[in-house]
Amino acid sequence: MxxxxxxxxxxxxxxxxxxxxxxxxxxxxxxxxxxxxxxxxxxxxxxxxxxxxxxxxxxxxxxxxxxxxTVRVALLGSWITENLYSERSLSKIVNDLHARTSATVILGLQNDIYVQYINVCQTPQRRSQLKWYLKPGSLRPLARSSVGKAVLSSKPDAELIYLLRRINASETRPENRVSEADLLEEMDRIRETGYSLTTGTVNPQAGVVACLIPSHPQQPVMALGIGAENAELLRNKDRYLHLLREALEPFC
CATH class of the missing domain: 1.10.10.10 (Winged helix-like DNA-binding domain superfamily/Winged helix DNA-binding domain)
Structure with a gap:
């Protein structure tokens, strides 16, 4: 043996x-x-x-x-060849957005009934200050988090309803369950405006604005978000949204 x-x-x-x-x-x-x-x-x-x-x-x-x-494999060693980054590099985009905003920048994809943050860039000094400091690999509710909602907006309504029923069945707190009508209405809004916004939904202190990333057919759908304390996020929402859209232009 x-x-x-x-x-x-x-x-x-x-x-x-x-x-x-x-x-x-x-x-x-x-x-x-x-x-x-x-x-x-x-x-x-x-x-x-x-x-x-x-x-x-x-x-x-x-x-x-x-x-x-998945793209998570590619991200493992992407920092080694940073000098070879192209404008389409997701790791470079995450780092650049953080440098320009000092806010938390999140790259996420679906993991069953959750969204998983596969790349997170956040100021280390804030770890001791913020209870919502994020780690790569963190899971968040797919139907209640901004990054999760952006990912869901890519799916047809029938698949959304199927996923939501699974999500609600696993949710032990009734107040966290989402109605089908509310979800479908919000998906229509996200598809129309091109972004998702939540404040205090998953964490009462913080919120995220997120956009869907156009992806390769063989890769899972991903979304990119910028997060901050609620007041800071709302104050800078338009700027953050502009930066997200600008960063994702090469993928369109």
Whole structure:
């Protein structure tokens, strides 16, 4: 039997081999593809793929039953080649927006019935001052957070209702449940105006203004947001919104 350190090394090696496998072939892969090409046991391949999916390093298409790396994989090492950034680099956009606003800048995507913040840029000095200091990987309610609503605005109404029913079924606090009519009405407004705005919804101290990012068909839908204390956000909303739209122009 392999020792714990040996097992950990094997797991780490398989993660890297899997990512290199995707990089080489540049297409979605099924569990069978991984088993056949990399020679991993079926059970180990399933656990590895599902774990990376839960962490949002892989996306899963239920129809084709195939996995594909998300943008979170690309962001892991993007800081290393900062001098090679293009104007379409999401990491560069996040950092530039933070430099221009001193506000919290958030890149998020859907993770089941939540939105996950896969990249967050926030002034470190504010960590001790703010109870709502965010960490990359944080989960927020998909139907109540600004970034989550921006992501939802890309979906057809039938899918929205299906997701909302799952969200409401999992919500233990009745006051946090969202009605179908209210959600559909807000989605129409977001689609018309091109942005989502929340203040004090998830955290009573803070709010976020967010815009949907036009994305590649094989990547999950993402949204970019700027967050601040409620008063600061409302005071600077128009400026923040202008900066978001300007930053996302290369994607349009």
């Amino acid at each position: 392999a020792s714990v350190p040996d097992a950990n090394v094997k797991s780490a090696t398989r993660v890297l081999e899997l990512l290199e496998f995707f990089a080489e072939h540049r297409r979605p892969m099924s569990t069978a593809d991984v088993v056949n090409e990399l020679g991993y046991p079926q059970s180990s391949s399933t656990v590895l793929l599902q774990t990376l999916m839960r962490l949002r390093y892989l996306d899963y298409d239920r129809k084709s039953r195939k996995y594909f790396p």
